Amino acid sequence: MEVPRPTQELFTDEAVNMKALKAKAFNFRWAEVPDGVIPLTAADPDFPVAKEIVQAITDYIADGYFSYIPHTGLPEFKQSIATYLNHYKNEYVDPALVLPIDSAARGMYIIAKTVLKPGDEAIIFDPVDYLFRESTLAAGAVPVLYPTKVAGDRIDLSHIGDYITPKTKMICLCNPHNPLGMVYPKEDLDALLKLANKHDLWIMNDEIWSDIVYGERPFTSILSLGAHRNRKTLSVFGFSKSFGIAGLRAGCLYAHEPEIFKLLLENAEVRTTAGGISSLSQIAGMACLDKSRYWVEAFIEHLTANRDYGCQRINAMPGVSCRTPQATYLFFVNIKETGFSSEELANRLRDEAKLAVVPGTARFFGPGADGYIRICFSTSHAILKEGLDRLENWLNTNRR
Numbered sequence: 001m002e003v004p005r006p007t008q009e010l011f012t013d014e015a016v017n018m019k020a021l022k023a024k025a026f027n028f029r030w031a032e033v034p035d036g037v038i039p040l041t042a043a044d045p046d047f048p049v050a051k052e053i054v055q056a057i058t059d060y061i062a063d064g065y066f067s068y069i070p071h072t073g074l075p076e077f078k079q080s081i082a083t084y085l086n087h088y089k090n091e092y093v094d095p096a097l098v099l100p101i102d103s104a105a106r107g108m109y110i111i112a113k114t115v116l117k118p119g120d121e122a123i124i125f126d127p128v129d130y131l132f133r134e135s136t137l138a139a140g141a142v143p144v145l146y147p148t149k150v151a152g153d154r155i156d157l158s159h160i161g162d163y164i165t166p167k168t169k170m171i172c173l174c175n176p177h178n179p180l181g182m183v184y185p186k187e188d189l190d191a192l193l194k195l196a197n198k199h200d201l202w203i204m205n206d207e208i209w210s211d212i213v214y215g216e217r218p219f220t221s222i223l224s225l226g227a228h229r230n231r232k233t234l235s236v237f238g239f240s241k242s243f244g245i246a247g248l249r250a251g252c253l254y255a256h257e258p259e260i261f262k263l264l265l266e267n268a269e270v271r272t273t274a275g276g277i278s279s280l281s282q283i284a285g286m287a288c289l290d291k292s293r294y295w296v297e298a299f300i301e302h303l304t305a306n307r308d309y310g311c312q313r314i315n316a317m318p319g320v321s322c323r324t325p326q327a328t329y330l331f332f333v334n335i336k337e338t339g340f341s342s343e344e345l346a347n348r349l350r351d352e353a354k355l356a357v358v359p360g361t362a363r364f365f366g367p368g369a370d371g372y373i374r375i376c377f378s379t380s381h382a383i384l385k386e387g388l389d390r391l392e393n394w395l396n397t398n399r400r
């Protein structure tokens, strides 16, 4: 698809532009924390994007035109999305059934609004990213939490059927899983799809993390099990995690049946121009998919080194431990032995160790995250090392 390029320089300590981050990186990150605090918080890279993305935006703006664009997205962007997902993830995506939209988060809200009525139930893993719960609540529906345990090297799905009631309409799947950092094996996706089809349930399939996967277990999309079996699977993909363009608010959702896609469009508010994704975000999105895969691959190489280094460090510290993530750039750290609550530990680390992390509170992940903190490692080796030094020093002097 594209020519490989030299990548050694992309993810060095020097590549992190602290001045830009301090001015531009919000959402619990550099622009929001006091000077001197290291934020290993929101999942957003500390590195500048691939130069092809900057070039594509620069080329697009040169003639000074920012007219209205097709309401349902630029056809060439829809094609890029389908080509990318089909090539790298074997997903059987038809470009006509792709809707570019202004974030993966928006895609989740549109899916929930399309398929849930007030009083319906949606099964949501606990813990998982709060957007599943929030999008369900916004549709007036009821989140039913599935207590999510890890058994060996996989998420245990054996009890999920017990949470289905006559009111259940949807199962929310986060693959790979944030914050557990796990990839679902094919057999488990097959079992989940069988269960959903048996009970005629929708699946909200969020694959925003599907590029950030390490060698041990390759990513399998539930869609690769066949379009005919995924009639009621509605999927979301995004650009914030893999390509670092969170501020451009770009994402997409896609279905496998024209009739169902029509329902999504009706709920997306794109026909009235009240909603939708900007031209620049689509141009950037295309540059991500068509030209920047080499950058993602180099990023994963860098992240693998950070992951292995960080895991080893954390597991040698008193009172804390973490599993090696199979995917994502997130450590989900068990802090139960420290005796502190997630919130207290996060607050004290921020105030006393000058390290900001995400507490495992119900607000961010559900009650099942109690006793954990989440640490993001999509930064340079030097910043990660300094952050972990601060964590270790603080833990060494603050035992309960």
Ligand SMILES: Cc1ncc(COP(=O)(O)O)c(C=O)c1O
Binding pocket: 043, 103, 104, 105, 106, 129, 131, 174, 178, 206, 208, 238, 239, 240, 246, 250, 251
């Ligand atoms: C699982 C999951 N879904 C969706 C999102 C939202 O992504 P976006 O920035 O495209 O709205 C995130 C961001 O953290 C996420 O982790």
